[in-house]
Amino acid sequence: MTTDASPTRAPRRPSIAVSVGGVIVGGGAPVVVQSMTNTDTADIKGTIEQVASLSRAGSEIVRITVDRDEAAKAVPHIKEGLLKRGVNVPLVGDFHYIGHKLLGENPACAEALDKYRINPGNVGFKDKRDKQFSSIVEMAIQYGKPVRIGVNWGSLDQELLTHLMDENAVSENPKGAREVMREAMVQSGLLSAARAEELGLGADRIIISAKVSAVQDLIACYEMLAARCTYALHLGLTEAGMGSKGIVASSAAMGILLQKGIGDTIRFSLTPEPGGDRTLEVRAAQELLQTMGFRAFVPVVAACPGCGRTTSTTFQELARDVQDMIRDRMPDWKTRYPGVENLNLAVMGCIVNGPGESKHADIGISLPGTGEAPAAPIFVDGEKFTTLRGPRISDEFKELVEEYIEARFARGAPKGHRIATKSKPETVA
Numbered sequence: 001m002t003t004d005a006s007p008t009r010a011p012r013r014p015s016i017a018v019s020v021g022g023v024i025v026g027g028g029a030p031v032v033v034q035s036m037t038n039t040d041t042a043d044i045k046g047t048i049e050q051v052a053s054l055s056r057a058g059s060e061i062v063r064i065t066v067d068r069d070e071a072a073k074a075v076p077h078i079k080e081g082l083l084k085r086g087v088n089v090p091l092v093g094d095f096h097y098i099g100h101k102l103l104g105e106n107p108a109c110a111e112a113l114d115k116y117r118i119n120p121g122n123v124g125f126k127d128k129r130d131k132q133f134s135s136i137v138e139m140a141i142q143y144g145k146p147v148r149i150g151v152n153w154g155s156l157d158q159e160l161l162t163h164l165m166d167e168n169a170v171s172e173n174p175k176g177a178r179e180v181m182r183e184a185m186v187q188s189g190l191l192s193a194a195r196a197e198e199l200g201l202g203a204d205r206i207i208i209s210a211k212v213s214a215v216q217d218l219i220a221c222y223e224m225l226a227a228r229c230t231y232a233l234h235l236g237l238t239e240a241g242m243g244s245k246g247i248v249a250s251s252a253a254m255g256i257l258l259q260k261g262i263g264d265t266i267r268f269s270l271t272p273e274p275g276g277d278r279t280l281e282v283r284a285a286q287e288l289l290q291t292m293g294f295r296a297f298v299p300v301v302a303a304c305p306g307c308g309r310t311t312s313t314t315f316q317e318l319a320r321d322v323q324d325m326i327r328d329r330m331p332d333w334k335t336r337y338p339g340v341e342n343l344n345l346a347v348m349g350c351i352v353n354g355p356g357e358s359k360h361a362d363i364g365i366s367l368p369g370t371g372e373a374p375a376a377p378i379f380v381d382g383e384k385f386t387t388l389r390g391p392r393i394s395d396e397f398k399e400l401v402e403e404y405i406e407a408r409f410a411r412g413a414p415k416g417h418r419i420a421t422k423s424k425p426e427t428v429a
Contacts, residue, residue, distance in 0.1 A: 010261035014221070015145045016203050018146050021090025023060050025207060025265045026232030031258065032265035033285045034235070036094070038278060041071035041078070048081040048137035050278060054256050055082075055089040057279035058286050058297055059202030060136040061265070063092040063117060066099070070270050072106040081110040090114035092148070095157075099267055100135035102344045110143050115207075117148045118191040121275045137196045146205035152238055153181065153212045157188050182217060186224045187303035206231050207265070211238035215253040226262045235263040242271040247284050258292060271295055298328050302364075303359055309369040310349035318367065318394045319347040325398055337409030345401065346379075355379065361402045365397050380404065380419060 011085050019025025025032050035054045039047045041064050051062050063361070066072050077090060095102065100123075103110045115137060124132035126426045140147050161184040175183075189208040196206055206310050210221040218237055218268050225233060236251045240246035250268045253269040266288070286297040296336040302317035322345060333340045344359035348354030351368025358364025358379040365388070367376050376388045378400060405418045 008145055008270045009259055013226050013233075013261045013263075014230055015231050016206075018035070018059055018232045018359045020092070020146055020207075021088075021377040023090055024059075025234075027426055029264070031263060031289055032234075033058060033065065033282060033289070034061045034265055034267040035278070035282050035285075036063040036093075036267065036269075038272070040063075041065050042074050044074045044077050044081065044125075044374075047074070047078050047087070047207060051078065051082055051089065051091070052085055052087045053279055054282055055087050057282040059089065059279075061090045061092060061115075061281045063094050066093040066095055066102055066109065066113075069102065069105070072102040072109040075106075076112040079302065079359055088209070088228050092117055095119075095136065097124075099123065100132040100139075103139045105164045110139055110145075113145065115146045115148060116140055117150050118192070119150050119152060119155055120188050121152065121157045124134075126159070133192065133195065134199055137201050140205065141200050145422065146207065147190050147196065147201065147389055148207040148209060148233070148234060149196070151185050151188045153185060153217075154238065156181070156184060160184050160188055162300045178217065182221050182224065185212065185221050187229065189225065190229060193229070203231060207234050208232070209234040209236060211269075213239040214250055215236060218253040222257050222262050226260075234265045234267070236267040236269050236346075238269050240271070246270040250284070251288050255288060255292060256375065258289075259292065260348055294318070296341040298330050298341055301326070302344070302346045302348075302358070302361060304349045304353060308347055309352065311370045312349075312367070314394070315347055315349035315367040318365070318397065320399065321394060322347055322401070325401070333405065333409075336411075337405055338411065338426040340405055340409045343405065343409075362408075363401060365393075367393070385419070 009202050013026055015026035017029060018025045019226045023032060028391060037047055037050045039050050047064060054062050066075060075093065086203045087295050091113055092115040094117045095360055096119055099118065118133065118136055120133065131286065132358050137147065161181065189210050193206050193208055197203060208223060208225060211289065214220060215237065222233060222235065235254045235257055237250045239267050240250045240398060247268065247270065254266055266285050268284040270281045272278055272286065289295040290297055290300065303323055306316065344361045346355050346358045346364030351366065354366025355377060358366050362381060364379045365376050368374050374389060376393050378388060378397065380386045391423050400419060407413060407419055
């Protein structure tokens, strides 16, 4: 994570550190990436597969739905199956309506989970609310688990909202309905956290979220929370939507908050395409943190957008192939090459910006544009290394990337790394 604050970036908001299955959230720790399964948790095999997939993609905490007895009984088997695969990602149980009952009747589930998520808007209603909320908190204390108090405007505590609306109606300076709703979101989280502390749950075991689906509302709610508490905060735009809409909206909201120093853990709540890849939400979260300079997860590939000078699709195909190679090889690279996530590559399409951008990268290629000579200069650590020609340019560049990674990031690699000359292609002047 970048530690040097730039003039335009606010320092990280002070927050209390919370351990979630050994992953530290808050307290100045790097912002944590979360995700959630969409399998039926009672489907043990399917849930294990998806949790493992999300973990491989880089999710550092995974939330699963615990909505009925069959799901609760499946949780310890899911945990056991993951550990047998060597997957030790913390699991969060998402509880609504009957969480107190499920945890109370399934102690193995309560033990296997690493955190409980409580929604104060539907943990119970009227006179049952405090009793059922207290029951979950007391079990969190008993089993030594943290909780996330997750407020959501789709299930906001209507009793609290009505109370605040009534107060506002008789106020000398009434606020708009949207402002009252934001206040209700914030109060719901803070009042619930205060009640949890009264019951004996430490502030170092409490995380708060206040999720809405409108960008400006999300920013406002979290600014209010950040000003009024030091609990660790989980960011996420709820029901963000599908495809580019969901990614853009989530990035806009969370990017602004992160720039202000607000947020300790994030999730992109993307609607997947039918049969789509659930890990997209993990990659989107990572890319937000990486492009903003907060963390590094995978090598970055700079690639030009193309124009009339790049009528060939070669650079597009190579950029895609390099991205695919990184995604496929990263699980292995992470174990073999510490620091490889900081690598910068460039795949450029013509002579205008190609050589300059390639020099700024650790290793880059400038492919020939329309009317240019059929040659592709390669730059390594800011200096021209060789020129590739012929039908194997793409394959040879990917081989050079692999060689560069080995030379620079392998354990015990000497300083002043260079690609081995024995495998260096013939340089063409």
